[in-house]
Amino acid sequence: MSGRFGIHGGQYIPETLMNEIHALEAAYLRWKDDPDFVRELGDLLRDYAGRPSLLYFAANMTADLGGAKIYLKREDLNHTGSHKINNVLGQCLLAQRMGKTRVIAETGAGQHGVATATAAALLGMECEIFMGKEDTERQVLNVYRMELLGATVHPVLSGTQTLKDAVNETMREWTRRVDDTHYVLGSVMGPHPFPTMVRDFQAVIGREARQQILEREGKLPAAVLACVGGGSNAIGTFHAFIPDESVALIGCEAAGVGVETPRTAATIATGSLGVFHGMKSYFCQDDAGQIAPVYSISAGLDYPGIGPEHAWLHDTGRARYVPVTDEEAVDAFEYLARTEGIICAIESAHALAYARQLAPTISPGESMVICLSGRGDKDVAAIARYRGKDVAEG
Amino acid sequence: MVYNETVGSAGVTGTTASAGKGASPRPIENTTPPIDRIAQAFQSKAFIAFLTGGDPTLEDTRRYVKILAEAGASLVEIGIPFSDPIAEGPVIQEASARALSSATGTTPEMLFELVRALREEDGLTIPLALMTYLNPVHHYGYEEFFARAADVGVDALIVPDLPFEEHAEVLPAAQANGVALISMIAPTSSSRARKIAANAQGFIYLVSSLGVTGVRSEITTDIGSIVDEIRQVTDVPVAVGFGISTPAQAATMAAQADGVIVGSAIVRLIAENGSHADDALRTYVSEMVSALPQE
Missing domain, CATH: 3.40.50.1100 (Rossmann fold)
Structure with missing residues (x-):
């Protein structure tokens, strides 16, 4: 995978995350066409989603x-x-195969946070969600939903207190604790392999x-x-x-x-x-x-x-x-x-x-x-x- | 590796910088090539001080850089504030926000002008690095940015969201203008550390711990073994940063490397004292510098 779409894409992230991103790419390539992985994801998409x-x-x-x-x-x-569950099930199954026990994610409206908390509950993973403080106020019900599902929701107070700041804070959290943690990015953005992997899911x-x-x-x-x-x-x-x-x-x-x-x-x-x-x-x-x-x-x-x-x-x-x-x-x-x-x-x-x-x-x-x-x-x-x-x- | 060849051509190619925004040909006589200035700073254990440009004002930054140098800093890193500093902890995030929200905001151009004044009017001779995220550099234009940086007397650029694998798009402009593009190595770099080190220029920024910048009560990474690995492939000096705030930490880290980088502790003094941090900075930096092992 080149990780580029024309001039766009790439991997512009702090050095602390580079090996993890490489490991993620390798794991994705290893598992994406694996018959057991494909079957397990397919079953969940049909029977659960x-x-x-x-x-x-x-x-x-x-x-x-x-x-x-x-x-x-x-x-x-x-x-x-929402559509968010498609990506979240794929990434959480992959994270499990990478030996991760904890997932973190950003959320804007709360749909991706709810989906991630749901998959984490289903697969028995620890889950922490970062959400701009302004969004936690706009989407009170989704915050409670995530908590019901067993996730911890962190209101993000920096910057504009919305989605981009939630992404910043989740990235920071990932650099703090990368060993056991997978960042379930919610969109076709971020460093390679996320844009390709999320698109595929x-x-x-x-x-x-x-x-x-x-x-x-x-x-x-x-x-x-x-x-x-x-x-x-x-x-x-x-x-x-x-x-x-x-x-x-x-x-x-x-x-x-x-x-x-x-x-x-x-x-x-x-x-x-x-x-x-x-x-x-x-x-x-x-x-x-x-x-x-x-x-x-x-x-x-x-x-x-x-x-x-x-x-x-x-x-x-x-x-x-x-x-x-x-x-x-x-x-x-x-x-x-x-x-x-x-x-x-x-x-x-x-x-x-x-x-x-x-x-x-x-x-x-x-x-x-x-x-x-x-x-x-x-x-x-x-x-x-x-x-x-x-x-x-x- | 090709590091010395780059230095050799830096002064000459620097004169072709006229494509830059307002850049004039850089005089090559009577100036120490930038990377040599960095090498000089590492002749003994180096103390590298970071502060955020424009926090709380540009005038304060100019005075504080001079104070840091007088108090014994070997190199000063000036942060160009960015709206979304993903590698920073709360102290530097807040400093960036203050610098951006001042009456005029703080732009790269203002900080180039500040460096020019420090060099030309204040006669500052220690090496200066700029630290910022890639987007402001990309937006300015790589060639224009490095030409302007070289022109005003910047020696190095540190970009936390530009890992080794993406250096290629920036390096030609940095090398053509004789500005060192600093490589970072982290505790998680493992097998990549050697590759990064082998291509490093200026100095290597060794990240002490996982996570973002900010004061830490203890640093548990085995710095010595990472430095040993780096030493096997390069003589480029290694400075350890992230989390260092006390003289004891500075002494321990500097004993295992060529220098230490202190940011959040300095920025916090500025946050607490605003435009009146002169004495606090002088005292703190003197204390930190005197804690460094003598060689």
């Missing part, structure tokens, strides 16, 4: 928008409520979706859409479709208040090339190379960078990335609830929002697949607050 996830034809939405047939890839129906989304849409429609979709923070559900959904050049791949970034304001997290729209969190990629930064304090209503997309494979897909033009504002995402969140009876994660609502614009421009003979990366229970109180309603948390 609930795969394959459904590909749902959203008939009401399709009729309402009057264009391409809309299919939703229901990652929200997985155990723990998430690629099940696109493999299933491609087969399902071919069975339903007899042909490939015109477009595949997913939300992008670090980009794990997006790369997982895109991956199987990359060779299918007729399929448009569209990543929907969190524009926050708007890309013309500093209150945004849209990396491709507003960022520039840099090196951070172990990888070369695009980052929101200022003119002195300081990482920008980004903003989105979605804690899971509130990240100043993007995974290196997305940066490369952007460079080559194979995928395109569009910004979606808080307002558009909240509208889409409410729209899906009313139209299809599905409350999705505010992250996923970013992809839906763009799908609403795109669908009418595509002929009704065509289809599009949108990854519904997570369910929205966690967001209900925040959406109510956004709309000026006071709903007690939980």
Whole structure:
């Protein structure tokens, strides 16, 4: 494995972690195609996580928008409520084979933290989660969920107290205690081999979706859409479709208040090339190379960078990335609830929002697949607050 | 290995630095090549002092660097503050945040200007290193950054998130401008230690312990055996950093290596005393320097 996607990727981490990262790469190569590993992961994905996830034809939405047939890839129906479980089960099984007894992870919205705590409970591993203090307040219920699952949650007080700071603190913790500990990185970011390994674990989304849409429609979709923070559900959904050049791949970034304001997290729209969190990629930064304090209503997309494979897909033009504002995402969140009876994660609502614009421009003979990366229970109180309603948390 | 050849050409290639932002040709007469300045600093056990540039102000940093040198520091490392210093403990994280949140913020350019003033106006002769993360250097442009660093009199650059395997993209610019790119070796480096050491220039930054920077009550790593391994492949001096704060620790570590690096303990004195840390710094550094074994 080269660890590079064009100029992006690499391993820009402190020396203390380098041998561990090399050991991780070796272990991943050793186990990824091992029949027992593949079988054990496959069994867990089917019997525990609930795969394959459904590909749902959203008939009401399709009729309402009057264009391409809309299919939703229901990652929200997985155990723990999002796509995060796919990656976490893979990494925790690998960590066990490496002899690790403890896992640590960052989390933004809490979905990855909950998934990691879940896998750790299942596999009998010790678990500590790092979460920006602001996010622990935005997602009180998820903090309690992780604690119920036996994890210790550390609120991160440094920096902007959001996802990037949670990653910083988890990296620091890993340098403190690396012998018995695996860092379950939650997205297709960080130093090699994480972007490749996490993509491989998430690629099940696109493999299933491609087969399902071919069975339903007899042909490939015109477009595949997913939300992008670090980009794990997006790369997982895109991956199987990359060779299918007729399929448009569209990543929907969190524009926050708007890309013309500093209150945004849209990396491709507003960022520039840099090196951070172990990888070369695009980052929101200022003119002195300081990482920008980004903003989105979605804690899971509130990240100043993007995974290196997305940066490369952007460079080559194979995928395109569009910004979606808080307002558009909240509208889409409410729209899906009313139209299809599905409350999705505010992250996923970013992809839906763009799908609403795109669908009418595509002929009704065509289809599009949108990854519904997570369910929205966690967001209900925040959406109510956004709309000026006071709903007690939980 | 190719270290001496690099030194030989450093002064000459340094004159081609005009591509840099505002860099003028570097005078080669009457200046000690930067890496020689580092070698001189290690003629006896070295005390390397770190402080964060711009904490609490640039004027304070300029005065503090002079005080550290007067009190016996052999080399001073000035941190260019970065928003997300993943290798730092709370003390240096907070110093970085203070330096960035000052009225103007602290930029690489301001610290280049500070080094220029220390060299040209204050006549400071000890070697100076800059310490920062890769993103600010990448953003400035590698060639431009090293040309400017060489031009103002910076001897070395330390980048904690640039491990040996990624040196290749930065090294040509560092070598062309005669600035040493410092290699770090950690207790976990094991078999990689020799490879890193064999390619090291300036000095080797030996990380004493797992974890991030910050004061530690005890250091349990077997420093002596790592130094022995390094010695088998290079004569480049080895300085031990991370966790050292007391004279006793400095004495023990320096006895097993060529010098010690002290950061958080100094930064903490600045945090506690703000713009009035002069006496505290002088006293502390004198005490630490006098604890180093004499050769």
